[in-house]
Amino acid sequence: MACPRLLPLAVFAMLLASALPAGAQQYIGVAGQVDIHGGQPGQTYHGSLSVQNQYSSPLTFKVTMNGTVGGWTVSDPPGPFTVPAKSAQKVLLAITPPDGTGPGRKAGGITFTTVESQGTLTASGATIRQSVTVILRVEMGGEARPDIVWLNASAEDAVVGEPLLAYVGARNDGNVRTVAKVHATATPLAGGDVAAQADGQVDIEPGQAGVARIDLGSKLPVGQYLVKVESTDPPGFNAALDAKVRAVGSSAADGRLLSILGNPRVPTGDPTTLVGWFQNTGKVPIGSARLFAQVLQGETVVAQLSSDAMAVPAHSSVNLTVIWTPGAAGLYTLVGHVEYEGYRTPDVEGRIEAIGQGTIPWPVIVGAAFILAALLAYLWVRRKK
């Protein structure tokens, strides 16, 4: 059975009369404005406003502050205060920008709201309160000192059709609100033209950190991309990131080649082991990971190397090894990457020096010379005695 109270909400169109005839206009107002130039941290600035009650009865006003400058402001009287009919009340303001406030425009507001609701209702509706807000403006003086410190960069894997996003963190060590700007490109990791590029920026208050978000779009096909991030304002920061666009419903493996290590100095003709330290950073096991490395002398590739494939459990790491025998003395550069589950890591570089067989290493020569010099000095001293 339906509850008798489940009735339509009965509302009667009725506006109760108060002391005022319907449609009568009565006004509140605030005369004056606050616009401070050349503000200095720690200093107190004074202003005044005049709150007017043009009603034919007294009104009580409450005072609320908002915004940055509102937080620096103290009013006298603090409110609530009552203003007689057809009168005005002077309100003094003391505004103190706190220490550490940098130059630039700051704003806030002070609102005077009537406490008395106008009218009494017996029909559904709302009694009315009125308010007037005055904007408080402070132009802080001093020398602007922008100082953005770039912190880090990252890129998120994306599902095809969704945006590929990169992020760059920064901190504002200056004294002014500053916009930090970055640019990013996405290139297929296997090589090719830039597939997407975009700008990002973040607006950071002094002493705060923020993250610039770069949306490289949602049109990239499934694949792996090298995301290069470069700061444009202020310049000086760049990073190369690895990001994947994967098919819907798939959970992509993810790994990083942390380094290529080996004996930094090896004799020519002797085999040496080079170790690729690979970490599975994803949530799924990697069935097969293989290190591919090139040994270069200058621009010339002198060796192409590849390791055996190894399985890598989730959140684990393995050493992928290759063996190389230097044929001639000299400095070599190692450039390697790991291929896994159809993906590859960005390249990692290392260095190795090969020394000739029978060649006395220079530390041995230096040591021997030192011993010989000491011996000669000893003999000379003995002879003088």
Added chain:
Amino acid sequence: MRGIYTVVALLLLPLAAVPLAAGQVTLTGGVANVAPVVGVASFGTSSYDPTANGNTAVAASVAVVDTNGCSDVNGGSATVMASIVLATDSTQVLAGPTQMTAGSCTTGTSQAFTISLNMPYYAAATNYKVKVIATDRAAGANTLVSAATFAYTTLTAMGSSTPNGFSFGSAVAPGSSSPTGQSIAIYNGGNTQVDATLLGTELTLASPAATIPVDAIKYSINSDMSSSGTMSGSSATLSTFNLAAGNAASKALYLQLVVPTPTTVGAYLPAGTYTGTVTVGVVAG
């Protein structure tokens, strides 16, 4: 002694009746008129606050010097008219011209005048001067635009067409809305363009206790409630309201109640009169 004076007077009378000799001049004209000069004007104070939806009396005084005497600029056909003009453009008249009131006369030629002119509330917040035109009885005239200025401050003010409260009108069933087109007219009672601000409370029924949430109240600057916003307990600014200052300038703000349907089994919204509070405000914008 009386007899001696009478004899002398009789002897002099024939001399007065002697005709003028050649070369002598007869003065038949009077003193020429000189136009009055308006002296330095001053104001009661250097700054005046506008009065919300009203006039503000601006006091000005000036001395008018007329070498033909104070009476030449005070009374008869003489006028001393004052008006308030923009400091930057004396052709822009904000108040007056109005006849000034004569005060005291000093040194016989300097006549003081005073006036209280009504500045309208919607006059722009800027600097103003007084312009005085003094015309004497002989229609000689001079004009002064004062060097002194007074500042008319910024006034942010509002009035409402519904100071008694706002009703959502006809009966509203749960799940339906109050009629569109119900508005509060907001009047700009100051001299700066304003945007409207709004915040509200939930509507409550005293017995049995029940509430309609504040977000059931929608607001819009359009009568059909297009592009409406949702009322909340935090102040929202309608930045597109843009109500310019002007004589009796006003704009409508439309409110509508969208009564929710109880979604929980067993819940209901009892019939009755639900009331709350809406705070309508203005901010320069």
